[in-house]
Amino acid sequence: MFFVTLLASVLASCSSAYQIAGKSDINSLDGKKLYLKTLSENGWLPVDSASVEHGLFSMEGVSDSAMMVSIYMDDESIMPIILENGIIQVSINTGDMRASGTPLNNALYNFFDRRNDLEEQLNNLDHREAQMVMNGANIDEVHAQMLKESEELNRKMNEYILSFIKDNYNNVLGPSVFMMMCSSMPYPMMTDQIEDILRGAPAIFKQHPLVQEFITKAQENMKLIEEQQLLRQNLAEKERAGINPANQ
Secondary structure, three states, X not given: OHHHHHHHHHHHHHHOEEEEEEEEOOHHHOOOEEEEEEEEOOEEEEEEEEEOEOOEEEEEEEXXXXXXXXXXXXXXXXXXXXXXXXXXXXXXXXXXXXXXXXXHHHHHHHHHHHHXXXXXXXXXXXXXXXXXXXXXXXXXXXXXXXXXXXXXXXXXXXXXXXXXXXXXXXXXXXXXXXXXXXXXXXXXXOOHHHHHHHHOOOHHHHOOHHHHHHHHHHHHHHHHHHHXXXXXXXXXXXXXXXXXXXXX
């Protein structure tokens, strides 16, 4: 009976563990130390680390719940992964970085593949436009066609990102991709896209610390913008009425 209880305990502890099996063909990584770091309100905090030896590295531990982390070398972020239970295969190769082998990592890198494909199509539009013009096509017609295709690709991109976040409201992927999307903004702000995401989001998504922080800052910024717009409007009205604000 004692052996059965002990065995069950061991199996339970193993099932809640993560294992990272990493490999790389980048020679400059050999002998370097890689760190797993997670983003918190206090910045990037270390979670685990390992040295790269002959192109291989490994880490293992126990995580109470899945979390988004990034693999760092010194202060440089190399790639994101989801730290979740199971064996996570990580490849850091020239021109290709990928994490796979567990459900959330598979989903994350499938998302990156689709997003990158749409971005590549967008980036190729300028080249296609130049080629078509060089081949004798009307420049105005070509430009109009490329503009239409660009708008369609951007629409597909936005719809894909939104649907991915919404499909993953209840796990770590939703907040993580949301923060990736928001990081491209010059500063936190509320947009139609973000309001659409938040409108149907469950409490678990809105209460994520980083999402909460973004929403708070975005709302503060929007209030400040509205106050500045109101101030400019009042000044413009006074100028139209012939009132010099400097004399008041």
